[in-house]
Amino acid sequence: MARPEAVIFDIGNVLIEWQPERFYDTIMPRAEREAMFAEVDLHGMNDRIDRGADFRGTIYEMAERHPRWRDPIRHWHDSWIHMASPAIAPSVALLRRLRARGVPVFALTNFGIGSFAYAQTQYDFLNEFDRAYVSGHMGVIKPEVRIYQMVEEDCGVAPGRLLFTDDRADNISAAAARGWQVQHFAGHEGWAARLVDEGLLEPGDIAT
Structure with a gap:
């Protein structure tokens, strides 16, 4: 792959x-x-x-x-x-390490317009995505097919070159059906290991 x-x-x-x-x-x-x-x-x-x-x-x-x-x-x-708390600090660290290595990092989230704007004032990392796909602004939510199509149309990355993590199996299944690479999020350890396996991070990037 x-x-x-x-x-x-x-x-x-x-x-x-x-x-x-x-x-x-x-x-x-x-x-x-x-x-x-x-x-x-x-x-x-x-x-x-x-x-x-x-x-x-x-x-x-x-x-x-x-x-x-x-x-x-x-x-x-x-x-x-x-x-909506607390932040999951190890996941935030992975986001920042990816960006430090020059890997584009997007968000795809079911989130309201007002609640996301407020959350951005409380969690600085929500302002650090290269692109943030927020359902409230898009008018459609996961796992509906259209939201994944909208991401593909906007980001310019082929579906098979996108790696997506989500805690909900239905959201993951819908992305996989579009040809996205996926990781069902069951904890930051598994997600970190996947990022290393894909060559996006080095083992030292996730050392504790």
Whole structure:
């Protein structure tokens, strides 16, 4: 297989931990959190934001539709950075080592317009990609075929020369179906080893 010309990172659970349920378990009893998530489609709400819907407006509208859970739902906006944390430091280090070696590094992420802009003020590495493909701006989310097509059309790199990592198997499968090289992200160690195997990094680049 051809050596990759560009590396593409997902962000959530690859570069930044994204665990909303874990956050809510810190601010309300677990049984209440489970009831809220069962009653309110919060992940569906987040998908709408990832497709380009207004960050605050979408969340606050949902909160008003479910007055029992109004205050905790609003935390999806007001305490968002506490859900999207912490940064996964070893993955960030890999991103920076790739760029230091002159390897183009892109992001392909399901992320809202407002939430991504805010995250960029909190995590400096989100400003360091050579290209950032953010679903909110693109109007389509992974794993829909169109988002991968849009990346291919814009970046100018042949699909078989793209190496993509994502924590979700469905997103990886969709990329592989386009001919992309892929790595299911199950931890930074495996990802680092893959980058060395591809000749994009040297073993010393990942020494701890």
